[in-house]
Amino acid sequence: MTMVRFRLGQRIVTARVDAVGEVRIDDSAFAVTEAGAGLYVVDDGQRRWHIAVADAGDERWVSVDGQVAVIDVESDTAGEPRKKSSTGAAMMAPMPATVVKVLVGPGQSVAEGETVLVLEAMKMELPIRAPRAGLIAAVHCAQGDLVQPGVALVDLE
């Protein structure tokens, strides 16, 4: 049996996968059939869903009936955390972008929601804000840098 713990915003979902490919979530049981690379048919005995899944690091993108969500895989199998650190947080660019302004330095304390960087992409300014209050551990970019998504730009302790 495998246990997978997901997080989507505030919602924590634990899925138990048994030996024959059945998945239990809370009180529901789902039969999951792979129907092509990344495509799954999920059946709870009452209705079926056609779902697409793809991985990007610790995130799993899912699409169902036009709805798309990016869910975090918090732990796999026996509750082993997948992330190196559960307390530190990294701020990343959501898309390839240029750094317009760096507003913080290492050791500086920031409030939740405070803008730490301003990026520019597709002719639009994009502020990057602290997900919570804390101390800046490191800044990995400088003004003018072209940065890629998924790379830590600023680390929060």
Added chain:
Amino acid sequence: MLTRVLVANRGEIAIRVMRACRELGIETVAVYSDADARALHVLTADRAVRIGPPPPRESYLNATAILDAARITGADAIHPGYGFLSERPAFAHACEEAGITFVGPPSEAIARMGSKVGARRLMQEAGVPVVPGDTPADQRDESLIASAERLGLPVLIKPSAGGGGIGMKVVRERAALAESVAQARREAQAAFGDGTLYVERLVERPRHVEVQVFSDAHSHTVHLFERECSAQRRHQKLIEESPSPAVAPALRSRIGEAAVAAARAAGYRNAGTVEFLLEGDGDQARFYFLEMNTRLQVEHPVTEMVTGVDLVQAQLQVSAGEPLPWTAASLSQRGHAIECRVYAEDPLQDFLPQAGRLLLYREPHGPGIRVDSGVVEGGEIPVFYDPMVAKLIVLGDTREAARRRAVEALRRYHVLGIRTNISFLIALLEHPRFIEAGVDTGFIDREGDAIRAAMPAELPAAAFAAAAIHRPGRSSEPRSARPRTDAVDPFVSLDGWRSR
């Protein structure tokens, strides 16, 4: 006929044009910026030429580099697609000078219709209705107020030299006229150094209805009926359809005739679109000339779906000097077509454009479903260009059948790795106002929050079940890397049933 066409564009429209060329036995040449070196349009063409770095100004807007690419590859024509160089008279003129066929109208027609004031005057002379308005020669405030009263309130007061909404005033009450005129004058003077004002009757809650026209070099001009494009967000069209639910048969022939008159007055050739504002509906509806787009439109497929013609092939044939492949009598509308533009943008983050890699990309298929796209799974959506990734076009017997087909197709349209507006499109198609065909051009901007609120908020538990079964790396694993067996092995075909 043409022998080799260079397509001066990227993405879905470049591929659309190349497909038409191939069907006519014409070779194709792609041009690309460094950001597009491995893009689908480059792989689709017979040959491809690099034209510069990613920014459009240095690549897809670089007329010199594109003309050089045409010369190097021996292309005898250039198709500009839409956007980029498609409506620049100087580029069309440069092609003409270089002896390369520009697949589009003559440069003079582009220039003529590119001037708002000039186009309006030309249309008035041709008897095409324009929004009633007046630029009094006597520019004193009293004279402007008199013009406004003659036109009837509400009116729009605009600076003659203006643009971008600066100095524009909506006046609904007589008492506010004098103050608004004075204010508009001050703002116009400050912004443009020219206080000349223009008064126009305000068209409230208009619909956007446009007519596809086509002219050849043998004095034939036809129209291919109308498209309704009222579902816009900040002047960006989202959903287009044909026929327009607001256009009754009598209006259809009048608006079609007006569009043909507009094309003739413009000295037009090739495919073009005459845009109108429609006020009211049924027998009371009135239409006014808005502008003419002197190119192929993004939404041309809805016309193709209901008329059964190929507009791009006709563009190539007409450019080669052939007569139009149809007459007015041979054209008719059948069924109802709806196009949904799929944008890489996040509806929940104020439609912020998205860029990145497409981790998974699966288009829907089925009867009456067409997808014009310019991307592949594993490909990158670069930051430099328009965020439209694809167009989903459906045809149904009725508007309701087409609407339901579009909703179902969007539900089966899987795009992962970048956010798209697909769930917003579904919510819009399912909105009661859209269902009853009551959408005007301001609807989405007024009701955006309500449409967003109708997007599903809670992810079904079934999605987590699929995510739990999914194993990292599976979807991106190249097929050729998997072991192949010649015989049908029951255990291989059971691969979908995971037993861990």
